[in-house]
Amino acid sequence: MRELGKIPFPEVKRLAESTRALTILPVGVVEEHGAHLPLGMDSFAAEVYAASAAPHLEESGYEVLVAPTINYGVARAAIDFPGTLSLEPDTLRSMVVEIGRSLARHGLSRLVILNGHRDKHHMKALDDAKNILVEEKSAQALLVGFAHDDETTAACYREGVRQLYRSPRPDREGHGGESETSVALNSFPQLVKKDIIGQLDPNFDYDVDAFRNETKDYGSISGGRGYFGWPQAATAETGKQLVTIRGRNIANVILKAWGAPPP
Numbered sequence: 001m002r003e004l005g006k007i008p009f010p011e012v013k014r015l016a017e018s019t020r021a022l023t024i025l026p027v028g029v030v031e032e033h034g035a036h037l038p039l040g041m042d043s044f045a046a047e048v049y050a051a052s053a054a055p056h057l058e059e060s061g062y063e064v065l066v067a068p069t070i071n072y073g074v075a076r077a078a079i080d081f082p083g084t085l086s087l088e089p090d091t092l093r094s095m096v097v098e099i100g101r102s103l104a105r106h107g108l109s110r111l112v113i114l115n116g117h118r119d120k121h122h123m124k125a126l127d128d129a130k131n132i133l134v135e136e137k138s139a140q141a142l143l144v145g146f147a148h149d150d151e152t153t154a155a156c157y158r159e160g161v162r163q164l165y166r167s168p169r170p171d172r173e174g175h176g177g178e179s180e181t182s183v184a185l186n187s188f189p190q191l192v193k194k195d196i197i198g199q200l201d202p203n204f205d206y207d208v209d210a211f212r213n214e215t216k217d218y219g220s221i222s223g224g225r226g227y228f229g230w231p232q233a234a235t236a237e238t239g240k241q242l243v244t245i246r247g248r249n250i251a252n253v254i255l256k257a258w259g260a261p262p263p
Contacts, residue, residue, distance in 0.1 A: 001050075001051060001054035001055075001058070001064045001065075001066060002015070002063075002064070002065050002066070003065075003066050003068075004023070004065050004066065004067045004068060005067075005068040012065075012106060012108070013106075013107075015063055015065055015108070016106055016107030016108055017107065018063055019261065019262060020061055020062055020063045020261040020262075021062070021063050021065055021107075021108055021110065022057060022062040022063065022064055022065070022110045022112065022254075022261075023064075023065045023066070023067055023103055023108050023110060023111050023112065024050045024053070024054070024064060024065070024066045024067065024112045024114050025067045025069075025070065025096070025099060025100075025111060025112065025113050025114065026043065026046035026047045026049075026050050026066065026067075026069040026070070026114050026116065027043075027046060027069070027070045027073060027096070027113060027114065027115045027116065027117065027126060028040065028041075028042035028043025028044070028045070028046050028069060028070070028071055028073065028115075028116045028117055029042050029043065029071070029072065029073035029074070029075045029085075029086075029116075029117040029119070029122065030043075030071060030072060030075070030083065030084060030085040031075040031078045031081075031084045031085075031086075031117070032078050032081035032082075032083060032084050032176075032218070032226045033175065033176040033180060033226065033227065034176035034200065034225060034226045034227035034231065035193065035196060035200075035225075035226065036176075036181065036192060036193040036194075036196050036197050036200060036227075036231055037176055037180060037181060037184055037191075037192060037193075037227075038184070038188070038191040038192075039083045039084070040071060040191075041116075041176075041180060041184060042073075042116040042117040043069050043070075043071045043116060044116075044184075044187065044188050044191070045116040045180070045183055045184075045187070046069065046114050046115065046116030046117075046145060047066075047069055048183065048187045048188075048243055049114060049116070049145065049243065049246055049247055049250055050066050050114050051066070051247070052243050052244060052246065052247020052248070052250075053114075053247040053248070053250040053251040053254070054066070054247075054251075055247075056247065056248055056251030056252070056255075057251050057254060057255070060251075060255055060260045060261075061260045061261045061263070062260075062261055065108065067099065067103070070092075070095060070096070070099075072085060072087050072092070073086070073087060073092055073117050073119070073122045073125075074086055074087055074088070074089050074092060074117075074119050074121045074122035074125060075117070075119060075122070076119070076121065076214075076217075077119060077214055077216075077217050077218050078217070078218045078219075078226070079217070080217060080219050081218070081219060081226055089121045089122070089124065089125035089128075090125070092122065092125040092126070092129075093125040093126070093128050093129045093132075094129075095129075096113060096125075096126060096129035096130075097129045097132050097133060100129070100133040100138055100139050100141060101133070101138050101139075103139065104133075104138045104139040108139075109138075109139045109140060110139065110140045110258070111133065111139045111140065111141045111142070112141075112142050112144060112254055113126055113129070113130060113141065113142065113143045113144070114144050114145045114250065115143065115144070115145040115146045115147065116145055116146065117146060118146040118153075118175075119214065120148075120214050123143075123146055123147060123148040124148050126143050126147075126148070127143055127147065127148035127149075129141075130142065130143045140258065142253075142254060142257055142258070144156050144250050144253050144254065145157065145250065152253065155249060155252075155253050156246060156249050156250050156253055157246055157249070159245075159249050160245045160249065161179075161241075161242055161245055161246070164238050164241050164242060164245075165178055165179075165233070165238075166178065166233040166234075166235070166238065167202075167229060167230045167233040168230075169202070169204045169229070169230070172203075172204040172206075172208065172228065172229055173228070173229035173230070174211060174227075174228035174229055175211075175218065175226075175227060175228050176226060176227030176228065176229070176231065177203075177227055177228050177229020177230060177231060177233075177234075178229050178230055178231065178233040178234045178238070179229075179234075179238075179242060181197065181231040181234035181239075182234040182235055182236070182238040182239035182242055183239040183242055183243060184234075184239065185234055185235065185236040185239050186236040186237075186238075186239030186240045186242075186243060187239060187243060189236065197231050197232055197234070198232060200225070200227065200230075200231045200232060202229070202230040202232070203222060203223075203225055203227060203228055203229060203230070204229070204230070206221050206222060206223075206228060207221055211228060
């Protein structure tokens with residue numbers, strides 16, 4: 001795996017000419033995730049999943065290039081929490097399309113958009129960007145992670161992980177809860193406020209439909225806490241397993257869509 005922002009242009013030229021290059025574009029957001037997790041949680045998680053998926057793709061013959069992360073997205077549901085930043089969907093869509101066109105101009109025409117943020121408008125913008133790139137024949141493009149298509153989201157993030165939860169109410173786990181806290185404890189523990197996790201009571205009694213359908217803001221639904229579920233149930237070991245399984249899942253979704261590259 002190579003990081004586009006950390007290599008010189010001749011290496012990019014070599015990758016493009018190899019015909020086996022696959023570029024992953026992580027996408028996240030700047031958004032609250034409770035008082036214990038960093039605002040960049042979704043961006044950092046997308047980068048972690050990209051790194052976890054890369055070895056599986058390389059085993060199948062791809063040369064994986066990870067583009068610099070898009071750290072901004074649509075975050076309207078949490079906009080009232082200090083620090084949350086939000087773009088308009090059209091802005092995000094344009095950013096992804098223009099990045100995809102630039103990559104394709106240099107021969108990097110396989111683009112996987114790996115999204116770490118669940119917001120309907122955000123996911124729709126990414127799906128629209130993918131479709132534009134495909135329809136104008138700029139690039140092969142695929143949206144994985146949190147996707148506008150629920151089946152893709154499930155295949156990437158939910159398959160094979162249910163048994164890992166320690167929470168007594170895994171059906172109520174969500175934003176800032178056990179899963180995200182576990183990933184953070186494993187992957188970027190220095191950014192987690194571990195000293196306050198023990199003070200965070202379970203938040204199972206909330207309007208699940210409003211949360212999933214995004215009909216109310218996170219502050220109202222969570223009573224100002226900004227998380228859903230039980231962060232105390234999180235462990236670094238659970239996070240390690242989540243990253244491993246989801247990385248493999250994401251790679252499998254990509255390989256199912258595109259197969260292995262030509263020799």
